Amino acid sequence: MTNNKTGQPPEAVIEVRGLCNRFGQHSVHENLDMDVRRGEILGVVGGSGSGKSVLLRSIVGLLRPSAGRVTMLHKELQTLTPAERAQLERRIGVLFQQGALFSSLTVLENIALPLIEHARLSRRDATHVAAVKLALTGLPASAGNLHPADLSGGMIKRAALARALALDPDILFLDEPTAGLDPIGAAAFDQLLLTLRDAFNLTVFMVTHDLDTLYTTCDRIAVLSQKKVLVADTLEVVAATQDDWIQEYFHGPRGRAAAVADALVRGTTPT
Amino acid sequence: MTHLPAQQDLVLQADASLHLQGDWTLPRYKLLSRASLEDAGVVRSLDASRLTGLDTAGAALLVKLLGAESLQRLAPTAIGLSEERRALLLAVASAMLARGAEPKARRWRLGDALADVGATVLSGWHNLLQFLGFLGLTLLVLASLLPKPWRWRYTALVAQMQQAGLNAVPIVALLNFLVGAVVAFLGATVLAEFGATIYTVDLVGYAFMREMGVLLAAIMLAGRTASAYTAQIGSMKVNEEIDALRVQGLDPIELLVIPRVLALLIMLPILSFVAILAGMLGGAMVAVLSLDISPARFLGIVQEIPLKHLYLGMSKAPLFAVMIALIGCLEGFKVKGSAESVGEHTTSAVVQSIFVVILLDALAALFFMQMDW
Numbered sequence: 001m002t003n004n005k006t007g008q009p010p011e012a013v014i015e016v017r018g019l020c021n022r023f024g025q026h027s028v029h030e031n032l033d034m035d036v037r038r039g040e041i042l043g044v045v046g047g048s049g050s051g052k053s054v055l056l057r058s059i060v061g062l063l064r065p066s067a068g069r070v071t072m073l074h075k076e077l078q079t080l081t082p083a084e085r086a087q088l089e090r091r092i093g094v095l096f097q098q099g100a101l102f103s104s105l106t107v108l109e110n111i112a113l114p115l116i117e118h119a120r121l122s123r124r125d126a127t128h129v130a131a132v133k134l135a136l137t138g139l140p141a142s143a144g145n146l147h148p149a150d151l152s153g154g155m156i157k158r159a160a161l162a163r164a165l166a167l168d169p170d171i172l173f174l175d176e177p178t179a180g181l182d183p184i185g186a187a188a189f190d191q192l193l194l195t196l197r198d199a200f201n202l203t204v205f206m207v208t209h210d211l212d213t214l215y216t217t218c219d220r221i222a223v224l225s226q227k228k229v230l231v232a233d234t235l236e237v238v239a240a241t242q243d244d245w246i247q248e249y250f251h252g253p254r255g256r257a258a259a260v261a262d263a264l265v266r267g268t269t270p271t
Numbered sequence: 272m273t274h275l276p277a278q279q280d281l282v283l284q285a286d287a288s289l290h291l292q293g294d295w296t297l298p299r300y301k302l303l304s305r306a307s308l309e310d311a312g313v314v315r316s317l318d319a320s321r322l323t324g325l326d327t328a329g330a331a332l333l334v335k336l337l338g339a340e341s342l343q344r345l346a347p348t349a350i351g352l353s354e355e356r357r358a359l360l361l362a363v364a365s366a367m368l369a370r371g372a373e374p375k376a377r378r379w380r381l382g383d384a385l386a387d388v389g390a391t392v393l394s395g396w397h398n399l400l401q402f403l404g405f406l407g408l409t410l411l412v413l414a415s416l417l418p419k420p421w422r423w424r425y426t427a428l429v430a431q432m433q434q435a436g437l438n439a440v441p442i443v444a445l446l447n448f449l450v451g452a453v454v455a456f457l458g459a460t461v462l463a464e465f466g467a468t469i470y471t472v473d474l475v476g477y478a479f480m481r482e483m484g485v486l487l488a489a490i491m492l493a494g495r496t497a498s499a500y501t502a503q504i505g506s507m508k509v510n511e512e513i514d515a516l517r518v519q520g521l522d523p524i525e526l527l528v529i530p531r532v533l534a535l536l537i538m539l540p541i542l543s544f545v546a547i548l549a550g551m552l553g554g555a556m557v558a559v560l561s562l563d564i565s566p567a568r569f570l571g572i573v574q575e576i577p578l579k580h581l582y583l584g585m586s587k588a589p590l591f592a593v594m595i596a597l598i599g600c601l602e603g604f605k606v607k608g609s610a611e612s613v614g615e616h617t618t619s620a621v622v623q624s625i626f627v628v629i630l631l632d633a634l635a636a637l638f639f640m641q642m643d644w
């Protein structure tokens with residue numbers, strides 16, 4: 001963990017200020033403020049329809065906010081020229097909820113595409129690097145030549161993660177990464193995320209519902225509720241926040257089970 | 272960033288320890304990949320004290336140079352390697368070991384082209400059988416629905432009739448109007464040499480009533496509606512919506528295919544009639560404006576054309592309608608799992624239905640001629 005060494009939180013790589021997102025009459029975010037700090041894994045939780053995915057989409061620039069400012073790596077995405085924007089987008093990786101692998105390409109070609117297009121590697125070099133990324137996410141070599149339609153849900157997730165990691169991004173956005181993985185696969189995913197974060201000082205913005213993932217990997221947790229970030233802090237602080245939804249979330253049957261499991265692993269008493 | 276030649280970033284010392292230096296990262300991958308080791312087996316230890324950067328691309332290169340096994344052996348004892356980078360190297364090495372063997376690529380053989388021809392012929396035959404099976408299935412469901420009027424789906428039928436029929440009226444009418452004018456010009460040019468310009472009217476009348484009206488309307492629908500049917504049903508297949516219907520005990524044929532087939536069966540004859548009128552109107556415009564044939568004269572000549580030609584032309588419309596709708600729906604059901612597959616089958620639906628329409632029209636023309644109709 002990098003943020004405890006100096007006693008002072010590291011700089012924010014993503015700053016969201018006064019973000020509003022409205023769809024017609026329906027408002028999803030009102031005056032939302034949020035920081036993501038360098039090197040942290042931030043878990044974003046919230047009820048269904050609380051606008052977690054919308055927040056992710058407006059940070060990566062897929063959605064133009066109705067009002068407010070999003071700064072990523074000290075640059076405001078919406079004001080950049082297309083070339084600067086492409087430059088910035090090279091430094092982020094996004095894992096979409098359904099994987100969003102290109103269905104006309106094989107898995108290896110999917111991962112090699114950004115390497116060929118952006119890093120200008122030859123096809124052979126790109127394929128080799130892609131094979132390593134694929135192996136890192138735990139897929140067998142034989143999966144590389146399959147098309148996305150031939151993969152199971154869990155394999156699609158892993159392949160999509162490998163593609164998001166293709167350019168060794170500074171910031172990784174994950175939309176429900178462990179949904180649809182079996183518990184063993186999900187635990188391996190958590191471990192992989194920690195290894196990668198430690199190796200590259202990767203910043204991770206993760207929308208998740210997986211309480212085990214929250215307990216194992218996240219440095220801070222942001223709770224989206226009532227159209228803004230209700231609280232963003234360490235797990236202990238968030239779990240102690242007096243709010244009906246948060247109490248239900250962390251102290252309901254599943255929340256308690258995850259806390260006990262985490263305490264067993266760490267050898268402490270559950271919070 | 273250093274601009275050293277790659278070989279200096281990778282130095283094998285006399286004591287069999289491999290020294291890494293500089294950035295081993297993706298931007299320098301191309302440069303670094305030129306470095307090579309003569310014999311990776313002799314490396315006894317790694318020295319990374321002058322390594323300034325490492326990412327998965329760099330780690331991938333090390334795997335390529337040393338092999339995953341020796342990297343896994345060397346990384347734990349490497350000198351000057353930070354814990355994070357060591358963890359990365361170990362993660363990459365063990366992942367590469369765990370991934371299993373690379374599948375062998377199939378080599379091209381001499382008989383492959385011949386095998387391809389065989390496979391194409393076989394798949395054509397299978398397609399035909401599949402189409403006949405689908406036709407039978409649809410007829411069976413239709414027959415089973417006939418005595419149960421409470422299960423007829425009027426809303427779906429009317430919606431499809433609007434989409435496939437009513438919305439196509441402007442384009443079908445315009446297309447036929449233009450072709451009608453072109454045929455009239457063509458007739459005028461050829462017939463003027465024989466002083467028989469007046470027969471231009473007959474040419475347009477016969478052509479559109481017997482052949483052109485229904486043919487153009489059917490080709491238009493093959494392009495417009497067959498593709499829409501395939502894309503609609505295909506996307507439902509991709510989303511597992513068809514499976515969702517099945518497990519709820521609903522018959523996709525009854526819900527999706529029957530309304531579409533019936534809608535075309537009703538609308539194509541009407542569209543054909545519109546097409547015939549528009550074509551003759553196009554011809555009439557040319558006749559009136561540039562051939563000095565008065566509208567009354569034009570109508571008089573058209574009235575002399577026996578009505579059976581109109582009936583013969585229109586009799587083909589229901590047949591075309593069923594073929595177009597069935598091909599469109601069947602191709603939709605053949606879609607497998609991806610957006611690309613939807614595209615492939617949509618193309619195939621349009622090509623097949625236009626081909627079938629023209630083929631059937633040619634056969635019908637032969638048949639009518641033999642029957643002296």
